[in-house]
Amino acid sequence: MNLSISLTVNGVRRNIELEDPRVTLLDLLRERLHLTGTKKGCDRGQCGACTVLVDGRRINSCLALAVSHDGAEVLTIEGITGGDELHPVQAAFIAHDGFQCGFCTPGQIMSAIGLIQEGQAGDDPERIREAMSGNLCRCGAYSGITDALLDVQKNLVEADQRRSA
Incomplete structure (x- = not known):
């Protein structure tokens, strides 16, 4: 059938x-x-x-x-990309060494994008770590992943403030 x-x-x-x-x-x-x-x-x-x-x-x-x-x-x-330009989360992962072997990276990035879209990222590293806890990294790149999300979230807030001004 x-x-x-x-x-x-x-x-x-x-x-x-x-x-x-x-x-x-x-x-x-x-x-x-x-x-x-x-x-x-x-x-x-x-x-x-x-x-x-x-x-x-x-x-x-x-x-x-x-x-x-x-x-x-x-x-x-x-x-997630529009042509040759990286998505901001991808660029932040690169800038903050948010990956090592790269196997988990697609899932990490998709989860990070979802977290940001859900409005759950905020500026608290512990909150981000908790919200991303369903994505495991055997290489231990958690610090870089958290820093990448904090950076993207900060840039989004600053962009919103510029638009509002």
Whole structure:
């Protein structure tokens, strides 16, 4: 029995035939749509390497059945830039050494973008660490990740203040 679903992935509408209703969003992205930036780490929702934004919210795509997100808008690491310019979170990760081996980086960046969009980042390092605790880094780049988010958040606040002035 085939199921048809429709997703908007990185701004592009995709109509997809699923042969198996148990296909996860992660496997659909990686194996069917060839968007391999989203990583399969633990495959149990514990590491955050598979984090994507669905309708603007952070989710572990390894735990999400693709069929349950029919009609959703999905944003992956491949869809966050507009051309050759890095997303501000990507640039901040580079500037603050927010990665080492890079395996967890796509999930970390997607989680950071979601955190900022949710208005949960703030300027408190402990709050950021807590909100990002679902994303594990085996290399221990947590300090750089936190500094990167603090920098992006500060720049957003300053930009808002300039617009208001």
